[in-house]
Amino acid sequence: MSKSSSFDEMWGHETVLRDPYVPINEWLQQEDAGRLRRKARDAEDLFRLTGITFNVYGARDAAERLIPFDIVPRVIAGREWDRLSRGIEQRVRAINAFLHDIYHRQEIIRAGRVPIEAIERNAAFLPQMIGVDPPGGVYTHIVGTDLVRTGEDEFYVLEDNARTPSGVSYMLENRETMLHMFPELFMKTRVRPVSSYPAMLHRSLCACAPNSSNGRPVVGVMTPGSYNSAYYEHSFLADKMGVELVEGQDLRVVDGRVAMRTTQGYQPIDVLYRRVDDDWIDPLNFNPDSALGVPGIMDVYRAGRITLANAPGTGIADDKAIYSYMPEIVEFYTGEKALLKNVPTWRCAEPEALSYVLDNLSELVVKEVHGSGGYGMLIGPTASKKELSAFRDKLKARPGNYIAQPTLSLSTVPIFTRAGLAPRHVDLRPFVLVSPEGVSITPGGLTRVALKKGSLVVNSSQGGGTKDTWVLEQ
């Protein structure tokens, strides 16, 4: 689809200002472009000073980079959001039910709604989790549901990030930055606050603590270390929750519990919000070469004496091949039709789908089943002939490794450029917390924006930026 047919969240398909953007439009009309440019620079300095940076793997200078921040907020009407959040909650509940089922009786497979092959030969399925009951019964404590918009009422779920979704620190800092720079904006418009996220996260994690914690659970955030690309976020969350930020080398198993090395000896931890992937978390149970993990932590986990958030093995629910079954999964566990749409997906493992994909490659987006971060994907409409033919070979060699989807015409939101306002494609990652007390969704989430004209790639590792995301009070 061509760019001109995209839905603009400010101006719609035509050039009629949409209601939620009335205050933004007023503000932009009144502001002097020079002042806005200065403010945009101030924002960058503020980010640098605070150290809101990310490290790029393999970058030669190993420098810390800033994710570009655009000062024009992305606005969602209150009732739009309420509808979206019902859909997200339904989906996240279904994912947790699916995970429990898939690691226990596998009813959904017996019922023939998801084929056994989708699980059996899937690297994201962890046999170590079979029969394990996570404390509180929660698998995905934190989910980042990636949404895209294509029209006034058209939203699609692009991905269910059920492993270790990142970006929430940007959601919070973007709002802080806007409050700091443009307080007057928030006096005129009532925007739902996001700042309680860390407190809610802490509460949610504590509610999932194992019984051994005796009512006052000790929580820790586990990071692979200060060279990890998302280290800032790890330290940010630990700081805001007032809990320790630990690495594998700070932890060991002592008397059947996971404990951290403090200045006064080893002290037990009850809940670990771990930002270390499954593979690396325990060299005894998974990758034996891991220096990031804690030997034996899985044994403590299986004994129910520590909570890992998210639970190991949740990747089976956000795997791109499983994604295509999400409408069935939602229906199977909730008994309702899915409120949020799935993007039609061709599973290249299936011969018919593969031949369709090969025939229509230049119109499709092809993704690796286990890929993330926008790496290893093909965007048919913008790919060169050479890229298309190289990808065709890859598809034929390992069809099961890929899925394909139509190229969605992502909505646009204006960004502030040197030449004035210009529409750019966006997506949205709301952050969802799950505990036995319920599901809570912070209003809005992280809006990622492709800064290059016409580009559909919003990933920060590939030059995307972010925006503050407003959900209006009414």
Added chain:
Amino acid sequence: MTTLGKTAGGLYWMFRHLERSENTARMIEVGQRIALTRSSDDDEWGSILQAAATHAGYVAKHGEVTRDLALDWMLRDPDNPSSVLSVVKAARDNARVVRTALTREVWEAVNEAWMTLCAAMRRKVHDRDLQDVLALIRQRAAFVRGATHGTMLRNDIYDFCRLGMFSERADCTARILDVKYFVLLPSATAVGSRLDDVQWETILRSVSGVGAFQMRYGQQLRPREIAEFIIHDRAMPRSLAFCAHKLEENLGYLAADYGTRLPSHEIAERLNQRLLGRSIDTIFENGLHEFLMEVQHCLAHLSQQIEIDYRFYR
């Protein structure tokens, strides 16, 4: 309340490195002053490199000591782990690791110090900019110290910051004295004779103590009093006694806080009583150099023991 061993270690080293950046800047100032006030030779830069404990590394890289090379080595060279840029980077890296233990003000002060100093020393520092750069280094260290003093809770975290700072400062003062100890020896200065102006200035300026000394002892300079001032004067914030006292005091807070006395506490006590309890006469009698060696040895031992006692690494 818990503090990770890693965090305690990170705080200790963050403040050691910051203190070192300031000390190195001060030494360069001294060298610069000597070069400007004296018929030029490069002799002083050798002893300044020694006082900054970075002489061996310099010689291995450059051989002969020249002012230009020494300056760049001490300010910017990434091969020199004690160059100002190296230690400010190390301080900032440590701060990043212990970010959750710091207030926003302290983190921003150290992050800004790193950003500002990197920008100021991106290229070789030109002579006409040298004073400004040295002033900036000291100012940035002072900002971090000020933010720490003004915003951090007085708990174990603060104690580890202070332990790092005073360990480094004590070590630096002992080293400065040791490089110049011969100037203070009675044999070199018969009773009533005057010290070489430049030499006494070197010592006092190295510890930022010219004005302070005059305030305490007047204009007359006697080697015994200079030694007394730098070794024993508890009012002088860079004296050995002051630093050793602070080390013992902060370890004492930790002992009270945690309810345990540990081997490092004994070492700090020994440093204060057995070593710094000696009179200047006794010190001179037994040998100033030997005394300073003993102090440096004791400080190194203390640092190692703190690391073990508070589980920095295991």
